[in-house]
Amino acid sequence: MHTDLPRSVVVLGSTGSIGTQALDVVARASGSFKAVGLAAGGGRVDLLARQAAEFDVEVVAVGDASAVPALRAALESYGARAAVATTEEVAAWPCDIVLNGITGALGLTSTLVALEAGRTLALANKESLIIGGPLVKRLAKPGQIIPVDSEHSALQQCLWASGPAGYEPEAVRKLIVTASGGPFRGRTRDELADVTPEMAMAHPTWDMGPVITINSATLVNKGLEVIEAHLLFDLPFDRIEVVVHPQSIIHSMVEYVDGSTIAQASPPDMRLPIALALGHPARVPDVARAVDWTKASTWTFEPLDNEAFPAVELARQVGTAGGTAPAVYNAANEVCVDAFRSGTLPFLSIVDTVACVVSEHVVTSADTVGEVLAADAWARARARELTT
Template identity: 50%
Template sequence: MTTRVAIAGSTGSIGTQTIEVIEAENKREPGSYEVTALSAGSSVDTVVEQVRSLRPEIVAMADEAARIDLQRRCPDVEVVADSADLVEVADVVVNGVVGFAGLTVTIETLRAGKRLALANKESLIAAGPVVQPLRDTPGAELVPVDSEHCALHQCLRSSYAPDREVDRLLLTASGGPFRGKTADELADVTVESALAHPTWAMGPKITVDSSTLMNKGLEVIEAHELYGTPYDRIDVVVHPQSVVHSMVEFSDGSTIAQLSMPTMHLPIGYALGYPDRIATPFGSIDWTTLSRLDFEPPDRATFRCLDLAYQAGRVGGTAPAWLSAANEVAVEGFLSGNVAWNAIADVCVDVLERHDGVTPTSVDDVIEADQVARRIAEEIIEQR
């Protein structure tokens, strides 16, 4: 049976790697997967190539000019503005959209009772109280694509009664490009150095988040939302080789870990094939060459964003949405040269100090929280 796949954010890192996984699987077993829908922002040239290669039924383009251009160049495909339209023609929706913009795809996929392969952590973090009830929709499945949460998902499958038996979730962090550096040494960080990740090839926003450990902090919030584990039982450990992707410690002292060489193809394939495993062996380890696995605690004084995420998660309500929005604005400012790297955390601190304590009950509440936090973050950056 052919699995129909929609790829939201098809021109980004997750989107292009999803296509590579599908092509590899179809090479092994022709017709296993069919890409029926794509969405992108404005990268029309790349989308044109994807349309001609994959022949989807529908493509959503956020940018109006790109939408018109795509329809002119690919008259046989239906071109729309709303990425939520992708859900109707898919069995699995891969949400690889970066940032808060991925919320609509998350909500509409779960609401339609489809499987959501979620790489967009911000939509779950910002809208957790709104998204959680939708996970109970008949047929809805949420399978995480983040390497760490995919690892936790696999480890938890080994437990007979996970709620009772799980003692701790341990998220691993590579430490990013600045592991071991002091705050003083990071006073004049360049964009180029922040984007030089030692083990992962990711988009610029996520790569900067990895350099500040905000990425790991947001993953802590996401782990709480995905698995319901209290924050006091979610820990972070730095593991520079990025081979152990996360671990679960059980009540009897046993720890189960998921290991593979660092590649996003594996968690993407896991989400596409779930509950089965795909046949292409992405991330296989050559145990004759893997000489060591190192672990160390994170430097929370230098990388302050990690504890900011714990703080926002414990406050709950719209606090995670405020943090996510403030961080997006601050990272955009850093990438454009308007914010120093070590000021990203400062902006987030200042925004959280003005949090209004609202608990969201609707998507509109989440959108309003995001907009308010962005406006405050922009004001703070202007004042700086």
Template identity: 60%
Template sequence: MLGSTGSIGTQALDVIARHPGAFRVRALAAGGSDIELLARQVRETRPEVVAVAVASGRDALASALGNDARGVEILAGPDAATTVAGLGADVVLNGITGSVGLEPTLTALKADSVLALANKESLVVGGALVTDAIRRADQLVPVDSEHSAIAQSLRGGRRDEVRRLILTASGGPFRGWTREQMASVTAEQALAHPTWSMGPVVTVNSASMMNKGLELIEAHLLFAVPVPDITVVVHPQSIVHSMVEFHDGSTIAQASPPDMRIPIALGLTWPERVADVAPACDWTQASEWTFEPLDEATFSAVRLAREVLGASATHPAVLNAVNEECVDAFLAGRIGFLDIVATVERVLDEHDGPGDSHLTPSLVLETEAWARARAHELLARA
């Protein structure tokens, strides 16, 4: 369980707790910002190993656990999560936020574990590094609600029958707003998502639609569907999580209330389902579902995502790295909301890409380092 104290991790542990005897937690990994929560998780799940990303995490966690630390190996440091990802567990749930999740993703696949992937950034920046590391069918199971919905819907037909994928987006808190209205948006407003409860980075990405851009890249890589055949539509109710349109005119959709425990549980047990994970839709009550086109002129992040896929193997890493730096700056009050995507676009325009060079982990790291440094230069002038 990578990212155990985050939004995905805590919900995954809730699924496990609700189904005693169905799962055994071998290892937990967390950043170390909430040692008390991590200690509580250790007491409840009794893992063999716990990894903390900060160097001081070993002593802090051991102190918080007291006598409960007996029999638990504690690892600390930036490579600790990667170490536990390679233990060979049946399933590795990667709920880490950000591209720092790439090495754990590759390590889990190399160890032949099933990878339940909630860390979309590792697939976005790793691209072919990740897809080439997959050793067998269904070794990588998507946990994002949209991609889980597509994977479920694809079971209704053959891949050669697919016409297009339809990614649904809630529209976030600024659906229908103009760019002028968004110029003065505050972090508090951006974090007030109308339908989902998520971590701060993902919530801001949802508000800017960058999350949907990353998900478009992820869908292309996961399902080998050409970018022009992936459509984004706005669905404010967040009940239909995505759809697959087949060439005979049929569309299969996956619908459920907005609760991440459903795709998380599927990630842990795919292709089987766990009973009573979350409440289903109440079909006895009148309801209305609406769908509308995405305003890509106002929310240009999806356009940028389409463009980077045709630019070079490292352009997606630039997109993600600069966005991460800009979201941090926005949440800290150093830049405005519209500056996030504007800065991403500027740095993308400056990136030449590696030409025909084969993508390697070191090339991804070098590209990210350059992109983050360039973003810092631009943000310092803001």
């Protein structure tokens, strides 16, 4: 990665929650970063064109080909000079860092393209690593992937802090991934029976997109993060724990063999891990506020209720199985979330249906894109059968 500033950045998923915050970081850190390429799904063409004009990027793309004419017209109306390309072309565009903020399994191709092109990958699209684990890890060079998830950014910061020798796996006893508990923390399984999409969208501490917010309500998101931690840091699942921390100030912790635990603390704001990924190894000054140590506060921790929220334990089983199992878990969940949002699937049936699809799947290797996509397609088809 180049060290000269400004560092050139491509943002994939630029109109989503992560993408808009990433561009906010670029704007705040004047002179540190230069956005050169943007890509989005195509549902918010006007915003994408405005972003292209504001940041004077070189290239833009939309995943939905039918949205290209509208994009071209919007670019012209805003006076943007950006060329229109495909998402894959933007993912491989000459730059220092590609931030993949695409939501869901759709981000896999962009992750692979960026890695193959030799770009440093700021990874917010956890699904691409989870479903394409062996593929992604085989392509990635040491240090090429910088995590953007707040939990994994926290774990990496704690590991960096372990000493001048850097990350030594034998010195780590366990990784502790924190969870806010979502909007339904403390409820029993029976008390979750009548949850509506509006209730699930009311996250107590984070402002995120709809899919991730509902995944946080079911704790599927935390299950995905456990798999991601395993893949990023090469620790077995029995050394990765989840603890509920409602205040979302401690973003994760690392416990060492000598009994010491190092934690990363900051108010819940995704701009901090985004800026750290874009600026790595440097920190970007004043990109987010710090904890105010002059005010009294209380931080609490409690165990995860696996009976009410079985998604994390299911993810452990899926991650341990490996191969195509994580792709099936993720794909079935995406279908179930859509069904829940449309009112055709009860809240509790999201994870129950995912578990059913996972139990029916015959796990195979995930060493090729074809194998991963075939498992993804099968899981989506089966989940649709079960939810319609």
